[in-house]
Amino acid sequence: MARMPRHPAPTPSPFTPLDFQLVLLRRMADHQPLLVDDARRELGVSQGEMREANRRWQAMVRSPRGRGAVARYRSVLGAPEAKIRRQVGDLACEALLWPVPLWPGLRFEVLLAPGGAAVINEWLIRAPGAAGPELRTVEDLAPWSATVDEVGRAFPPAELLEGSAPTRWRLAFEAPDADGVLKAYVGDFTWGLLQEVVPAA
Missing domain, CATH: 3.30.1450.10 (Beta-lactamase Inhibitory Protein; Chain:B, domain 1)
Structure with a gap:
């Protein structure tokens, strides 16, 4: 019986800067799903495409034959x-x-x-x-408005803490509220960008 000819596996499409932005967004979706959806629509991609970009990135990171x-x-x-x-x-x-x-x-x-x-x-x-944001009170700390370094410099002393997953960090700091009362907070950051601020437990 004749053997069917084997067709070469399709070459995967290149991983692009757009795909990398989707990787950043995928990690931020746990904290800010609405902002991520807006950004994803701005890029003209679906949720499935975002998940696939993240899957491919993780495969590259974990591959024993992958690049550094x-x-x-x-x-x-x-x-x-x-x-x-x-x-x-x-x-x-x-x-x-x-x-x-x-x-x-x-x-x-x-x-x-x-x-x-x-x-x-x-x-x-x-x-x-x-120019970075003007950070005077905790009300100025909107999601995606500031980086770890900016929040830490605006409200010293601040303590950088381990996050809940890779690419995530937490920052413990004190900041005045709208009435000028100094209170303790914890900021959550993904890929270094502020996601949310909650009162310290």
């Missing part, structure tokens, strides 16, 4: 827009920055350890030279 983190970001996002020397404690590090069209005032930062062999952090920061 820096090579993966370069393959998806292209050459970084900027490279910045940054001092982290006693370490002289390099930060690679990429634009994120959904948030023109932000950049996606990959912070490298000295020598570039390891990634210390991956999150959203304010773009160099871009």
